[in-house]
Amino acid sequence: MTSNPSPSNSCRFGGCTLTGALSITSHVCDAVTIVHGPKGCTHHNFSLLHATAMDSESVRIPEIFSTGLMETDIIFGGEKALDLTLDSVARLDPAAVFVLSTCITETIGDDVRMVCSIPRGFPIIPIPTAGFLGGPFQEGVNNALIALAEMAGQATTDGGVNIIGEKNLEYDVDENFIEVARMLDILGLPVNIRFVHDLDTDRISHLGAARLNILRDPALVPVGTSLLHRFGTPYIPSFPVGVSGTAAFLESVAGACGIDCRRALDEEQALQEEMFCDFADLAGCKVYLDPAMTDPGGIHVVRELAGALKLDVTPTGCRVPVPLDPPVGIAGMRRMLHRWRRAIHA
C-alpha cells in the first residue's frame, strides 16, 4: 500500500461488492438502504462511509439499516427478517428502498427478489451484493448504478450531460466534478444529473434526458453500455486526465455533441501554459514516481506531466506522491504538483 498516510492516498476501493453498491445507494438522499445480513456488514460499511463523508465535510448521515440476522435466521431462512425490516423502514416514508444482500443470505438462498416484489407503496430495488462471489468493489458500483437506472423512464432530451459513477469515496470527488463541469461549461453544455452523487430519487427520472453520459473512469463501461442500450445516450469512457488526456476529452465530448471545441481547447491550453509557468521551478529536479500505486494508464499520465515540466525522473530521485487515480483536469494536476513541490523541498 502507501507509505503516505494522507487521506487522499488511502485506498477506499478495496472493499467487496457490498461496499461498492453502498457507495452509490447511500448517495440517493431521500432513499433508504437495507443491508440484508448480520449487523456487522452494515456497521463496517457505515463506518467507512461516515469517515469518508467527514473528510468531505459532509454531515449527512446515510440511512442504512441492517436486517440484523442471527443464527436462527440463518437456519430457518432470513426472508422474514427482511420483511420486518421493510415494515419498519416504511414508517420513514422513504422515496425508495434499496435491498443489498450479503454473503450469508446468498449462501442460504434467501429469495430477496421475491420479498422485494411484494408491493408496499414505494419502489423496492434489490441489488445482489454478496462479496464471496468474487465481485470486487467496482462490480457493486456498476450493479447499483444499473439497478438505479431501472427507476428512470424515457425522457425527452434537454441538451444536458450526465456525470456517471463519480467515486463518492474519493477524497477529491467534488473538486473533480467542479473541474469537469467547468470544461463542459466552456463547451456550452450544462450538467443534467450527477448519477449518483447527492441525488434525490425524483431526479433519477431525468437520467434519460441527457445527450451524453460522461463516465468517471473506464471501469464503468458496462454502465455506459447499459444506458446506451436503454436510452440511446452515447458515453465518454473517462474524466479528463493529464495534459493530452484533457484535450482528447474536450475533442471527444465536442465530437459526440456535434459542437466546435476550438475555443475550449485554446482556453485549456492557456491554463496549462499558466500551470507550467507556475511550476517552472521544478524543472531539472530529480524525482521518483512510485509505480505501485496506480494503473499503467495512470502512470503514463503522470510521466507525461513530469516530462512537460522537464523533471528528471530517476529511481534515485526524490519520491513524490502519485495519487491512486490519475489527476483530473488542470485542478487535479495542480494539486498533485503542489504535493510534489512540498516533497521536493521537504
Added chain:
Amino acid sequence: MKQIALYGKGGIGKSTTSANLSAALSLQGLDILQIGCDPKRDSTRMLMHGNFIPTVLDLVRERGEAALSITDVVYTGFHGIRCVEAGGPEPGVGCAGRGIIATFQLLEKFGALSGDVIVYDVLGDVVCGGFAMPMREGYAQEIYLVTSGELMSLYAANNICKAIKRLSMRAKSRCRLAGVICNAKNEPREEELVTEFARRVNSALVHFIPRDRIVQIAELNRKTVIEYDPGCPQAQRYRELAARVMENTRFAIPTPLEIHDLESLAIEFM
C-alpha cells in the same frame, strides 16, 4: 461412553436400524440416547410409539434458546431410551446444516450428550459440513454405513467413506469407519456383494439384516421389531447387531472407490 453414527442413502432403513439397535442395546441394560439428525424428524418415532417429538430447532424457533432446558428437548421412549430430534427449517429455506451445528451446541450446553451409548441417526448423505457434525469434534467416533446391495445405495455409502476419510485426516480426529451394515433388499448375492464392498473400502460387514415383512408390521403398530415381536428371527438379528457393535474394535480409515471400480464390483455380483 460409546458414540456411534449411522449414515446411508435416504430410505435405506437407517432410522429403522437405529431404533432397533437402540432398543436392543437398551435391553442389554445400557443407558441409550438416540439423536435424529435429519429435518424429516422421524428417527425416534418408533421408540416414541408413533409420536413425533418436538424438535430442538422447532423449540428454538418457537420459544427462543434462552427459554429452553434439557427437559424440553429430551424425551423418554421405549425402555427408558432418551430421544432427541434435531429438526430443521421448513423444506426449501434456510440452512439445515447450520441447524445441526446449532443443535449440537445446545445439547452440549445442556450436558445432554451422556449415557452408555449415543446413537446418531443422520440423513441420507453428508451434503455439507453441518451434516458431518456428528463425525466432527469428537462426537461419533464409530461410523456405520447402512446400505443394501443396490448400486445407488453403495454409491452413497462410498461417498460417505470420502467424508470419513477427509475428516479422519484432521489432527485430533477420532472419527473412524466402524463397519458396514447390510439392510438387504433380498437381491441375489447381496450379502457377498456388500461384504466385498466393505472389504474394498478397508472395512467389514458387521451384520446382514434380511428384508422381512415384520419390520413393516411392527411400524404399522408404531413399535420397533424388538418391542413388537421380541421372539421373531428379525429381532434376533437386531440383538446380534447390537452385540457386534458393542464388541467391535475394528475402526479404520476408509479407502473410497472410484466410480468405475464400484460399477465393475456391482457387475461382478450381478
